[in-house]
Amino acid sequence: MKIRVDHWWNLASLLVVPILGYLLLRGTLSLPLFSALLATWLVVGWIFNRSSLYLLIGLYDHLLRKDYASAPGWYQKAADKETTYHQAYASLGRLALHEGDYQEAVRQLQNALERAPGDRLARISLALAYLKLGDYTRAEAVLRELLKARGDYALAHAALGLVMREQGRPQEALEASREAVRLDPRLDLAYHTLGEIHLQRGELPEAEDCLDKALAVDPRSPDGLFWMGELRLRQGRKEEARKLLERALGNKQVGEKFSNVGIDQILDKLALITGRKE
Secondary structure, three states, rough: OOOOOHHHHHHHHHHHHHHHHHHHHHHHHHHHHHHHHHHHHHHHHHHHHHHHHHHHHHHHHHHHOOOOHHHHHHHHHHHOOOOOOOOOOOOHHHHHHHOOOOHHHHHHHHHHOOOOOOOOHHHHHHHHHHHOOOOOHHHHHHHHHHHHHHHHHHHHHHHOOOOOHHHHHHHHHHHHHHHHHOOOOOHHHHHHHHHHHHHHHOOOOHHHHHHHHHHHHHOOHHHHHHHHHHHHHHHOOOHHHHHHHHHHHHHHHHOOOOOOOOHHHHHHHHHHHHHHOO
């Protein structure tokens, strides 16, 4: 099997960078020598594998600095430099999904999957982009195809539960979401779906159990906080509901984890509590 230069550099980096860091922490390398060796390694990457460096800079801007204006440019440079580099297209697609540009998300994720059909996360992201566009048929088809190949993929079951719920098929949504948490008990996306459906059915104790589990996994989740706020509102605990919804609104505007609850939904619910909604 032929190993491309970019693959070789990426694999070698998984060894080189941690080893250099370990030697620095042990005191075997001085900081100047560590810096010189790391710079040399990056120069090698710049010469032979510039696309990976562009991608890494994009990931740094995207995930750490939350600079959503700069990151797409680096991802695009990575894609332009190496047109077979599917990670760049997948990153562009996920960023577009987060930013709400769902048509662009579909385009970039399709580009990624043309180059790497086995990228499961890209398939999940593509299904979620179709879901946001209201194309439930395609969203379901993407997930069914994925589950046909990997029936034990919990995230695909959770995403399918979300699609089923949006299609008005609550029983199938419950079944898919329950299978997701059976396979992965820490999958908060599935707990959100379960909690929402129990709320819609008026099954408040069951809803609270699911939402407690969701928030135990991710206490900052806008969706988990929103649905817990909705639960507290139905229980007549308006002040608790207001605080939960305010936290959901604050967390909605930072980070990039997929969220199915829109800012308008949160604002409308807050307006209802504060009496500003006409």
